[in-house]
Amino acid sequence: MGSARSAVETKRQGGRRTSESSGDGRQRILDEAARRFLESGYAETSLRDVASGAGMKAGSLYYHFESKEALLIAILERGMIYMVDAFEAAARRLHNDGGPGDGQPPSGPDHDPVTAFRCLTDHVAAHLRALHGNRAYTAAHVTLFRTAPESVRRAVVPLRDDYERQWTELLASLLPSRDRKEISMLRLALFGAMNASVEWLDAGRGNIDEFAALVADQFWYGVADQRSAAGHDHRGQ
Amino acid sequence: MGSARSAVETKRQGGRRTSESSGDGRQRILDEAARRFLESGYAETSLRDVASGAGMKAGSLYYHFESKEALLIAILERGMIYMVDAFEAAARRLHNDGGPGDGQPPSGPDHDPVTAFRCLTDHVAAHLRALHGNRAYTAAHVTLFRTAPESVRRAVVPLRDDYERQWTELLASLLPSRDRKEISMLRLALFGAMNASVEWLDAGRGNIDEFAALVADQFWYGVADQRSAAGHDHRGQ
């Protein structure tokens, strides 16, 4: 697993470097389309807009992508790859820092509360950083997936399922006393809280980590605990 | 305040009851448009689809609405009215049940933890019930507002601000030790968790209240508290 080129993203890679702005043409199309899809929506963005933003004409897009839907699929796939990579990187970091235990990412119920909270915090931060660090691609899943053409959804849903499964298993390992149904509802609530930030958190840096810390703290300890407001003395660092 | 007809919703109300399905024509248009906008998006839904679903032809829509944008505005306004009404009804119920204190909804920091949690729980349930009870209209704010034409957003944003302000003040009164910035971030996180349910909670009844209880409990006490999983003995009833 990792960031291998996907099925829809196969094609050439040898190219020229003639004129125009940054990156090769295919990359410029993806960036521009992702940006405009996120800002205005899929159907309300025309391929002529995308093309002109990428410094070309509408017909030229079809050299790189066979249809508008394929373009959206490529964006969504790339976005999910960013998220999965970030999750796995966070899991690796925790595994290396943590005890010299077995070879798997946190799977057993053998977590003391401090380690468990640290694990949650790191993964929340990783999710939010990946989400906003590649916002145009990743946020497409939040805003475009639900109303995307069915062929698009079918193409991307396996990747999404993988990511959601990783999170579900993480939460299940952190909350061994909860049953499966509660775990999945809690995951959906946490995803909702985190992903909604694409609609209001448009800063660059700083606020993201602040929000990540707040969400993790609130999710784990709740808001009623006065220690959270006063001293943060329950934090594991 | 309440459910008065809005500026965009002004027009006749005397009519006939000739043929076709349920409700008068204007109502059928609103229902059909809200349903299709939510399911497929604003731009991807054509007025011909809406009209045929409402049992008429496309041109006839313009007898009731002056444009497609005005139709969306009417839907969004109605959705926000549902939410505001539900919030105010919940506040009234709490005020009547609670102590015979002053005449305002919870405004002072004089909440014992049990009363505060009860207040949060009721408002979360009211929000989620209103959200799913009139899903086509209310969920439009979750899925359509961000990418809607700017004239639409301008027309609806005051109503949204009102509702968000009510929630912010509620949370501020429940969490007197938090500063303004934390309050507003917590509100955004809570809204994210609740509103994301329009994308996965499509049952009719039952699960909604279950999810409401889970979200309120998690938001207030967090997930780490083992009492939540085991005995629920901290719950105020």
Add this chain to the structure above:
DNA sequence: CTTCTTGCCTAACAAACGTTAGGTAGGCAC
């Protein structure tokens, strides 16, 4: 030099879109 491939452009297509003008059937007022 020629040939091939890569990466774009031009011009056009059919379809679908929001919107409008003009018409019409039926109920109500008088």
Add this chain to the structure above:
DNA sequence: GTGCCTACCTAACGTTTGTTAGGCAAGAAG
């Protein structure tokens, strides 16, 4: 009866859309 208003329909308008076919310049390969 006549006239008016309501609630639709028909037919068309101009524009925009995704998409395609054919062409063309430039570097690489022989």
